[in-house]
Amino acid sequence: MAARENATILDVARQAGVSKSTVSLVLQGSGLVRPDTAVKVRKAIEDVGYVYNRGAANLRKAHSNVIGMVINDLTNPFFAELAVGMERVFQSAGVVPFIANTAENPVRQEEVLKSMMEQGVAGLIVSPARGTAAEAFRRIQQSGVPVVLAMRRLRDGRVPAVVPDNQRGAALAAAHLIRKGHRRLAFFGGFSDMVVCQERVDGFREGCEANGVGHEDITVVEGETNRKGGMACLDAALAQPNPPTAAVCFNDAVAFGVMLALRKRGMEPGRDFALVGFDDVVEAQHYVPALTSVAVDTAGLGERAAHSVLRMIQTRTTSAEDHVGAVNLVVRESCGPDLNVSRMA
Amino acid sequence: MAARENATILDVARQAGVSKSTVSLVLQGSGLVRPDTAVKVRKAIEDVGYVYNRGAANLRKAHSNVIGMVINDLTNPFFAELAVGMERVFQSAGVVPFIANTAENPVRQEEVLKSMMEQGVAGLIVSPARGTAAEAFRRIQQSGVPVVLAMRRLRDGRVPAVVPDNQRGAALAAAHLIRKGHRRLAFFGGFSDMVVCQERVDGFREGCEANGVGHEDITVVEGETNRKGGMACLDAALAQPNPPTAAVCFNDAVAFGVMLALRKRGMEPGRDFALVGFDDVVEAQHYVPALTSVAVDTAGLGERAAHSVLRMIQTRTTSAEDHVGAVNLVVRESCGPDLNVSRMA
DNA sequence: TCGCGGAATTAGATCGTTCCAAAAATTCGG
DNA sequence: CCGAATTTTTGGAACGATCTAATTCCGCGA
Numbered sequence: 228m229a230a231r232e233n234a235t236i237l238d239v240a241r242q243a244g245v246s247k248s249t250v251s252l253v254l255q256g257s258g259l260v261r262p263d264t265a266v267k268v269r270k271a272i273e274d275v276g277y278v279y280n281r282g283a284a285n286l287r288k289a290h291s292n293v294i295g296m297v298i299n300d301l302t303n304p305f306f307a308e309l310a311v312g313m314e315r316v317f318q319s320a321g322v323v324p325f326i327a328n329t330a331e332n333p334v335r336q337e338e339v340l341k342s343m344m345e346q347g348v349a350g351l352i353v354s355p356a357r358g359t360a361a362e363a364f365r366r367i368q369q370s371g372v373p374v375v376l377a378m379r380r381l382r383d384g385r386v387p388a389v390v391p392d393n394q395r396g397a398a399l400a401a402a403h404l405i406r407k408g409h410r411r412l413a414f415f416g417g418f419s420d421m422v423v424c425q426e427r428v429d430g431f432r433e434g435c436e437a438n439g440v441g442h443e444d445i446t447v448v449e450g451e452t453n454r455k456g457g458m459a460c461l462d463a464a465l466a467q468p469n470p471p472t473a474a475v476c477f478n479d480a481v482a483f484g485v486m487l488a489l490r491k492r493g494m495e496p497g498r499d500f501a502l503v504g505f506d507d508v509v510e511a512q513h514y515v516p517a518l519t520s521v522a523v524d525t526a527g528l529g530e531r532a533a534h535s536v537l538r539m540i541q542t543r544t545t546s547a548e549d550h551v552g553a554v555n556l557v558v559r560e561s562c563g564p565d566l567n568v569s570r571m572a
Numbered sequence: 573m574a575a576r577e578n579a580t581i582l583d584v585a586r587q588a589g590v591s592k593s594t595v596s597l598v599l600q601g602s603g604l605v606r607p608d609t610a611v612k613v614r615k616a617i618e619d620v621g622y623v624y625n626r627g628a629a630n631l632r633k634a635h636s637n638v639i640g641m642v643i644n645d646l647t648n649p650f651f652a653e654l655a656v657g658m659e660r661v662f663q664s665a666g667v668v669p670f671i672a673n674t675a676e677n678p679v680r681q682e683e684v685l686k687s688m689m690e691q692g693v694a695g696l697i698v699s700p701a702r703g704t705a706a707e708a709f710r711r712i713q714q715s716g717v718p719v720v721l722a723m724r725r726l727r728d729g730r731v732p733a734v735v736p737d738n739q740r741g742a743a744l745a746a747a748h749l750i751r752k753g754h755r756r757l758a759f760f761g762g763f764s765d766m767v768v769c770q771e772r773v774d775g776f777r778e779g780c781e782a783n784g785v786g787h788e789d790i791t792v793v794e795g796e797t798n799r800k801g802g803m804a805c806l807d808a809a810l811a812q813p814n815p816p817t818a819a820v821c822f823n824d825a826v827a828f829g830v831m832l833a834l835r836k837r838g839m840e841p842g843r844d845f846a847l848v849g850f851d852d853v854v855e856a857q858h859y860v861p862a863l864t865s866v867a868v869d870t871a872g873l874g875e876r877a878a879h880s881v882l883r884m885i886q887t888r889t890t891s892a893e894d895h896v897g898a899v900n901l902v903v904r905e906s907c908g909p910d911l912n913v914s915r916m917a
Numbered sequence: 918t919c920g921c922g923g924a925a926t927t928a929g930a931t932c933g934t935t936c937c938a939a940a941a942a943t944t945c946g947g
Numbered sequence: 948c949c950g951a952a953t954t955t956t957t958g959g960a961a962c963g964a965t966c967t968a969a970t971t972c973c974g975c976g977a
Contacts, residue, residue, distance in 0.1 A: 233715065235933055246957045251935060261955060278715060281690040282627035282636075283933035286962040291627075293691070301655060301671075302854075307647045314673055318680070323687040325670035326646075328659055335663070342668040345626040346638070346691075370578065370623060454858065487858060513799070513832060515860055580963055591927045596965060606925060628963035631932040919977085926971070936961080943954065 234275040243271035254279065285347050294324050294536060295343035297336065297353040299379075301328040303453075303480065305506050305525060306354060309377060312529025313352060320537055322349070329356045337363060344372065350536040354378045357421055361385055373539035375547065377532045380422045387547035389532040391523035393423055394430035396554035400475040400503040400521055401434030407562050409473040409501055413446040415460035415485060416477030424477060427505065431475050444471075452477050457484020458491075461500075465492075473501035473562070479508045482518055482561070501562040517559035528552050579620040588616035599624065630692050639669050639881060640688035642681065642698040644724075646673040648798075648825065650851045650870060651699060654722060657874025658697060665882055667694070674701045682708060689717065695881040699723045702766055706730055718884035720892065722877040725767045732892040734877040736868035738768055739775035741899035745820040745848040745866055746779030752907050754818040754846060758791040760805035760830060761822030769822060772850065776820050789816075797822050802829020803836075806845075810837075818846035818907070824853045827863055827906070846907040862904035873897045 236254070240247040245268060252260045253268040260268075271277075285291045296313060298306050310326055317324045327343070329336040336356045340363065343351060350373045353364075361383035364374050368386070376388035397414075404412055414431045417424030428447055435445055448463050450456035457476060461484075464471055476482035482504035486496040496502055497516040504511055507522035535547050581599070585592045590613060597605045598613040605613075616622075630636045641658060643651050655671055662669045672688070674681040681701045685708065688696060695718045698709075706728035709719050713731070721733035742759075749757055759776045762769030773792055780790055793808050795801035802821060806829075809816055821827040827849035831841040841847055842861040849856055852867035880892050 237933080247934085248936085248957050248959095249955085252956085255935085259955065264955080276711065276714065278686075279690045280631075280692065280933055282630045282692050283962090284935070285627045286625075286631070286933080286964085287935040288962095301646070302649060302652045304647060304649055304652075307649075307652055310646060311673065311675070314675075318683075323672070323684070323691075325672065327669070327671065328656065330656070330659075338663075339668070341623075345624045346668075347625065347627050366621065369621065483858065490860070510855070513828065515835070582963080592964085593927050593966090594925085597926085600965085604925065609925080625963055628932090629965070631934090631963080632965040633932095921975090921977105923974100924972080926969105928967105928969080930967090931965085932963105934962085937959095939957085939959105941954100941956070943952100945950105945952080947949090 234277040235280070236277070238275050239268065239271045239277050242275050243268045290349040290540065291347045292322050293346065293348050294322050294533075295340075295346075295348040295351045296324050296326045297329060297339055297343070297351065297355075298326060299329050299331045299336075299354050299356045301326075304510065305478070305480075305508050306378075308508070308525045309354065309529040312526030313377075313533040315526075316530050316533035316537070322537070331356045333358050333360075333363075340367065344370070348372065350540050351375070352377055352532050352536055355381065357418070368545040371543070371545065373536055373545050373547075375532050375535045375539070377528065378423070380426075380549075382422055384549070387535065387549055389528050389535060389550045389552070390423070391528060391552045392554045393426035394433065396505060396521035396523065396556075397427040397430030397475055398434030398437070399554070399556045400505070400519075401431050401440075402438050403503060403519070403556055403558065404473040404475065404501055404562060405435070405438040405440055407473070407501060409471075410440060411444045411446075411469065411471040411473075412440060413448060413460075413464050413471035413474040414477070415448050415464070415474045416450045416452050416456050416481035418449050427475075427477060446471050450477075450481070453480045454484035454487065457481035457486075458488040459484075461485045461488040473503075475503045476505060478506045479504035479511050479518060479520055482520070483510070483514065486514070486518075486561075497561045497563040503556070503562065507557055511557075512559065514561075516561050518561045519559045520557055521554050522557045523554050524552055579622040580625070581622070583620050584613065584616045584622050587620050588613045635694040635885065636692045637667050638691065638693050639667050639878075640685075640691075640693040640696045641669050641671045642674060642684055642688070642696065643671060644674050644676045644681075644699050644701045646671070649855065650823070650825075650853050651723075653853070653870045654699065654874040657871030658722075658878040660871075661875050661878035661882070667882070676701045678703050678705075678708075685712065689715070693717065695885050696720070697722055697877050697881055700726065702763070713890040716888070716890065718881055718890050718892075720877050720880045720884070722873065723768070725771075725894075727767055729894070732880065732894055734873050734880060734895045734897070735768070736873060736897045737899045738771035739778065741850060741866035741868065741901075742772040742775030742820055743779030743782070744899070744901045745850070745864075746776050746785075747783050748864070748901055748903065749818040749820065749846055749848060749907060750780070750783040750785055752818070752846060754816075755785060756789045756791075756814065756816040756818075757785060758793060758805075758809050758816035758819040759822070760793050760809070760819045761795045761797050761801050761826035763794050772820075772822060791816050795822075795826070798825045799829035799832065802826035802831075803833040804829075806830045806833040818848075820848045821850060823851045824849035824856050824863060824865055827865070828855070828859065831859070831863075831906075842906045842908040848901075848907065852902055856902075857904065859906075861906050863906045864904045865902055866899050867902045868899050869897055 327339045380388040448460040450460045504520035507520040511518040672684045725733040793805040795805045849865035852865040856863040
């Protein structure tokens with residue numbers, strides 16, 4: 228009755244008048260125990276206020292029911308959404324996801340990963356911090372814990388990843404801007420040491436070339452992948468002799484930053500400068516003007532990643548296929564109406 | 573050398589040529605072991621690729637180094653920020669925070685809490701889902717695990733909470749609108765069964781009365797605490813015979829929703845309808861028009877809550893003082909210029 | 918050389934669970 | 948009513964750490 232300080236399986240056994248083994252059996256829902264005994268045990272569990280000690284259990288069990296989600300920036304709604312997608316899958320698999328934030332800091336990430344390993348996670352989903360070396364995961368994989376990267380790939384591709392089709396997305400965006408009549412384009416945000424960024428820039432270049440915009444009319448401005456970075460990019464780009472009239476942004480946050488910077492200069496996004504974002508976060512459709520963006524189905528990718536780890540855990544392997552998610556351009560208002568038609572490709 | 577499948581303290585001991593006890597001592601940084609032995613052991617740890625098994629350790633240790641953070645809506649940037657504030661504190665205390673999301677669902681919350689308890693958390697910080705009963709925490713507190721509520725208080729105040737001064741915040745907001753010349757005010761969003769909401773509505777009423785706006789000129793519209801809820805609230809309010817000209821919103825998300833709904837009707841936020849938000853999320857300053865909002869120092873509250881749990885863990889108590897954080901009104905553009913003084917209510 | 922005291926190390930019990938093999942209880946056919 | 952077959956239940960040995968008390972080292976003064 229009176230919930231003891233820390234009741235164990237033994238206390239439950241005593242209370243129910245059975246052996247600890249029987250209690251254990253009931254706990255894992257084994258069909259071996261007679262129904263009325265099970266009922267008795269469950270009642271005893273209630274009565275003594277027993278809480279299962281997973282730590283002790285994991286000592287014997289092959290693997291735990293926790294999966295670690297290590298995310299590089301929880302404050303970006305984009306990643307929060309990714310997390311939510313994964314949670315959905317895990318929940319129905321009886322797995323508990325523990326989320327941790329690395330704040331884009333590789334050192335912190337190292338600590339967090341260590342912690343998760345110590346905690347005995349069955350698998351890991353990681354959206355790696357900028358500057359993460361593949362090395363960081365070798366150890367983990369070696370000890371048999373499956374790792375799946377989400378949203379960001381590593382240069383050394385030994386770690387399976389679930390990512391959107393960055394290249395195609397950026398190409399679509401570039402093509403759209405050119406179709407609108409723009410001839411001098413820029414890519415804003417990200418750093419060349421991030422694989423995602425490289426992919427997007429590559430796609431952007433590809434989209435430009437394919438539509439008749441040459442190397443000399445392209446500017447790539449590196450910068451942080453948040454609002455502040457976006458503002459800086461715009462300033463840098465407009466300071467050039469022959470400034471671009473439109474930009475594909477590394478992500479929506481950068482695009483929002485660019486909008487801000489434009490307004491600050493008395494320019495109107497969409498009319499005086501065209502913008503395409505990337506990720507299509509919820510905010511994109513609510514901004515004024517609504518942001519044209521490359522939609523990547525974040526939650527879907529999250530689910531996919533979750534399924535991947537689950538399968539890897541089951542099959543006891545640490546390798547898996549990469550998965551590249553489809554993207555599509557959601558056209559809204561941030562690229563304005565078509566520029567005049569007199570221009571030819 | 574070759575990292576074994578799962579090296580234990582014993583393997584390390586063997587490798588270093590000492591006993592497991594010595595290794596254990598080194599692991600917890602005891603000064604009892606001779607420095608060169610410690611070095612030898614640490615090398616062995618590296619060599620065999622040992623990972624500490626916290627589950628096993630917790631079996632003997634008084635309490636673990638994990639603290640659970642249970643959050644009701646991770647996709648709200650507001651809560652993400654709260655989480656980040658807490659993490660900062662925990663990190664420097666050598667504690668690892670595990671975050672879980674309840675998606676505002678009490679059932680899910682129950683599961684998550686159970687999981688955390690099973691995992692042997694040393695403490696919990698919870699931003700409770702709507703409709704949480706104090707009952708949910710009785711068990712947990714009884715078994716000696718400290719719980720601190722963040723941002724939301726429960727009706728039955730047995731659980732210590734760290735919350736902003738909701739009442740004062742709402743009063744400030746109301747006063748501001750009245751000072752701007754508004755005479756018919758509304759409160760948008762939230763439900764009367766949430767304590768936070770009650771507090772804010774109370775403060776709103778108080779602010780109105782104190783500034784000469786009477787009961788009959790006040791409308792309170794309940795609704796979800798997100799964009800969608802905000803849109804619904806505006807529609808409901810404007811459908812009234814003598815509609816309000818300004819509103820205090822339950823939070824910024826609601827305010828953003830109201831802005832959207834206004835635009836949809838061809839009305840301009842700030843000019844045709846004044847708005848004050850609550851929470852002052854980062855987006856608030858970036859919207860057009862920038863949102864006037866009640867700033868609550870989210871990260872600060874997070875830190876405060878974190879410190880609270882830490883202290884409770886140390887002193888082995890499950891009770892603590894509530895803490896009410898200061899608020900202040902950040903005036904931006906969403907309330908427009910002062911209305912002209914000639915008009916009367 | 919011996920004994921002594923403090924520093925460093927260690928054996929062994931223990932934490933709360935799972936799993937195995939074996940024991941006990943039950944069912945059933947003859 | 949017996950024994951075989953089957954269903955339930957159970958004791959005891961793990962799992963990988965910590966902790967306590969005991970043991971071994973080591974330098975040093977007598």
